[in-house]
Amino acid sequence: MTTDTEEPTLTIDELAARAGTTVRTVRFYSTKGLLPPPVIGARRVGHYGQEHLARLALIEELQHQGMTLAAIERYVGQLPPDLSAHDLAIHRAVVASWAPDGTEILDRRELERRAGRALSEEDVERLVAMDVVGIEGASYRVDAGLLRLGVRLLDVPVSQEAILASRNVLIEHSRAAAHELSQVFRDEVSQRAAQDVKSLSAHMQPLVVQALLTAFQRSLRKELREWLREPTESEEG
Numbered sequence: 206m207t208t209d210t211e212e213p214t215l216t217i218d219e220l221a222a223r224a225g226t227t228v229r230t231v232r233f234y235s236t237k238g239l240l241p242p243p244v245i246g247a248r249r250v251g252h253y254g255q256e257h258l259a260r261l262a263l264i265e266e267l268q269h270q271g272m273t274l275a276a277i278e279r280y281v282g283q284l285p286p287d288l289s290a291h292d293l294a295i296h297r298a299v300v301a302s303w304a305p306d307g308t309e310i311l312d313r314r315e316l317e318r319r320a321g322r323a324l325s326e327e328d329v330e331r332l333v334a335m336d337v338v339g340i341e342g343a344s345y346r347v348d349a350g351l352l353r354l355g356v357r358l359l360d361v362p363v364s365q366e367a368i369l370a371s372r373n374v375l376i377e378h379s380r381a382a383a384h385e386l387s388q389v390f391r392d393e394v395s396q397r398a399a400q401d402v403k404s405l406s407a408h409m410q411p412l413v414v415q416a417l418l419t420a421f422q423r424s425l426r427k428e429l430r431e432w433l434r435e436p437t438e439s440e441e442g
Contacts (some may be wrong), residue, residue, distance in 0.1 A: 213244045213254030220253040224261040225321035231261070237274070238263060239281050259293035262353055266300045267351070295422070308339075308346050316345050320356045328359050379417075386413060412427065 221228045234240045240260055260281070267277045284296065289412030316338070317324050324332075329345075332338040337355035339346035358368055 213252040213257070215253040215257070217253065219244070220257055220261075223321045224258055224265075226265075226320050227263060234261070234264065237278060237297060239278065241286075254294065255290035259290040259297070263293055263297045263300065266297050270300060308348050310341055310344050311347050312344055316347060319347070319349070319352055321353075322356065331359060331365055332356075334365060335372065384416065398438075 215223065218230055221231050225232070231240065235242070240257055243253050243257070246252050264277060264281070267280060272280070284293075288296075311319065313324075329338060330354075332355050335342065335351075335355050335358065337348050337351045361368070372427050
């Protein structure tokens with residue numbers, strides 16, 4: 206397992222397995238410039254890291270949105286070349302916010318393929334507790350938009366209770382923010398025609414989502430600095 210600051214340690218087979226794809230697909234994306242080249246180690250073996258995983262997850266999300274390969278190439282080509290896995294995850298979160306609500310019914314093999322790893326019974330129970338997976342007889346009802354996040358949370362060294370409490374906090378406050386923002390826009394567009402309201406909503410929604418993500422990210426960093434008693438940028442300067 207790697208982090209943003211560790212040397213890449215995944216072989217191409219391990220990368221493909223973790224991403225829930227195939228080695229052939231990874232190589233194809235590499236030839237298209239969608240993935241940066243691996244770090245070449247001993248015996249000329251290429252090694253991959255979290256940035257490659259994050260890029261594969263972003264590509265997958267763009268595909269789910271119906272984008273063609275050419276459109277994905279343009280999208281990825283416009284990203285700064287030095288984005289970290291964390292920054293790429295933010296981009297994926299913005300893209301994923303446009304995915305329609307819905308679930309899929311999968312068998313165990315397909316569930317594990319989508320998850321990019323084998324799942325123990327305990328893992329499945331935790332995914333069920335997070336409301337990412339539901340049991341449907343011998344099959345599984347899966348929230349595809351949350352599956353990748355839920356699988357990553359399986360390896361987070363915090364208790365299941367803490368994860369569920371965090372989820373409840375996010376749901377509660379995001380609903381409150383959405384309600385208050387909708388009130389602001391209702392007052393703004395109350396006298397406009399229905400078609401104008403739809404057009405405004407289509408333009409504003411991506412801006413609002415990105416603004417919320419950015420504001421939350423900055424607030425979280427500030428809270429962590431205060432918790433860890435780290436100096437802020439102004440104090441360091």
